[in-house]
Amino acid sequence: MNSLSKESASRHEIGAAAEGQRIDNFLVRLLKGVPKSHIYRMLRSGEVRVNSGRIGPDYRLKPGDMVRVPPVRTAQRKATPAIRTLKKVPVPVLYEDDALLVVNKPAGLAVHGGSGVSFGVIEQLRHERPAAPFLELVHRLDKDTSGVLMLAKKRSALVALHQQMRSGDAHKHYVALVRGKWSNAKQKVQLALDKYVLPSGERRVKVSAEGAPSVTIFRLTAAKAGYSLLEAELKTGRTHQIRVHLAHLGFPIAGDDKYGDYEANKELARLGLKRMFLHAARLVVRHPGSGQQLEFAAPLPAELSSFLARLEAPLAATL
Numbered sequence: 001m002n003s004l005s006k007e008s009a010s011r012h013e014i015g016a017a018a019e020g021q022r023i024d025n026f027l028v029r030l031l032k033g034v035p036k037s038h039i040y041r042m043l044r045s046g047e048v049r050v051n052s053g054r055i056g057p058d059y060r061l062k063p064g065d066m067v068r069v070p071p072v073r074t075a076q077r078k079a080t081p082a083i084r085t086l087k088k089v090p091v092p093v094l095y096e097d098d099a100l101l102v103v104n105k106p107a108g109l110a111v112h113g114g115s116g117v118s119f120g121v122i123e124q125l126r127h128e129r130p131a132a133p134f135l136e137l138v139h140r141l142d143k144d145t146s147g148v149l150m151l152a153k154k155r156s157a158l159v160a161l162h163q164q165m166r167s168g169d170a171h172k173h174y175v176a177l178v179r180g181k182w183s184n185a186k187q188k189v190q191l192a193l194d195k196y197v198l199p200s201g202e203r204r205v206k207v208s209a210e211g212a213p214s215v216t217i218f219r220l221t222a223a224k225a226g227y228s229l230l231e232a233e234l235k236t237g238r239t240h241q242i243r244v245h246l247a248h249l250g251f252p253i254a255g256d257d258k259y260g261d262y263e264a265n266k267e268l269a270r271l272g273l274k275r276m277f278l279h280a281a282r283l284v285v286r287h288p289g290s291g292q293q294l295e296f297a298a299p300l301p302a303e304l305s306s307f308l309a310r311l312e313a314p315l316a317a318t319l
Contacts, residue, residue: 017134147280160288177277182228
């Protein structure tokens, strides 16, 4: 059912949080449920005005701009459970200032709601900071991956950090335990990755010449008891990149339920590994405001450290 959201035009004064955002993206976020085609028609016809003047979809907002939005019809959204009624998972804060929020995401918690997940890290943190005018993910981690996750508290910070990610100025390091004997001390893996969807609707990724280029550098940390402990440095940030690279090379990540070894994972579960052994251990970026280099680290979770100790004492001793 559709409802009239406003009987008259609404006006929105732009604050620092929206500085630099394109007007079309601002309207998509503001008018949830309104088709993008309708938003672009409003822009072309001049129904949307900034400071009483017509603008194009690529206009970038400035603090103090006054945006006039005409009345539009929006689809009524189905109510979702209030976060306060759901069991929240502690998300330790590693660093926070007026531009950044860096947390240590636990495994099993999605970064955002969707695809059957009522809420994730971003919804929980927004709920805990109701006065925050802006809070967005800078990058993502898989639900079953733990470790360093960065969020921006200003749009200008988000734009600057995304630029660092694209240019390779940000450095993301992971720890992974894989099945098999990894032989090279350092190995650069370049494989194109392509997304596809299973008949069930689940998204997967495969190595394909038609996919997007991706690069990971692996370093061997330890090898014992038929398993190898690796450090993985991402040079690109494709979906499931580390998992698919390793599985394609014949070294599936221990506990990976999508690309791993099913029988081996059952044995590992009996030994105490109840999750995928992939952890975002370290992130190095330049502060989007000061330019100072910052390094954030999340220690290996207790369940992974204790599993290594049970698997093979010499392996744990080399960490």
